[in-house]
Amino acid sequence: MSWKVFLPYLVTMAAVTYLVRAVPLVLIKKKIKNRFVLSFLHYMPYAVLSVMTVPAVFFATDSPVAAAVGVAVALVLAFLKKGLLTVAIGASLGVFLTALIMQML
Numbered sequence: 001m002s003w004k005v006f007l008p009y010l011v012t013m014a015a016v017t018y019l020v021r022a023v024p025l026v027l028i029k030k031k032i033k034n035r036f037v038l039s040f041l042h043y044m045p046y047a048v049l050s051v052m053t054v055p056a057v058f059f060a061t062d063s064p065v066a067a068a069v070g071v072a073v074a075l076v077l078a079f080l081k082k083g084l085l086t087v088a089i090g091a092s093l094g095v096f097l098t099a100l101i102m103q104m105l
Contacts, residue, residue, distance in 0.1 A: 063099055070095035 032038055058067045073094035077087045 066098040
């Protein structure tokens, strides 16, 4: 990608990121007391992270079955309150072993 194409994208992305963070600080001067709005703002990062991560997980491999096994392993390990590194390694191993078994069949 050339600089003539990349630079406008970079500047636009930086401006939008700045505006998304700066506009609420300028417009909202009082503390937010509405329970619904506070709840909405509390859960928003989790929702956005999920929306960005889940499709990427299923398109990261050629096999949706292997991806589903990896997600299942990650959910089980997370339910058992294992650490993030353990969950990530377990899910990766689940995907790898499932793909390996499916290639042998």
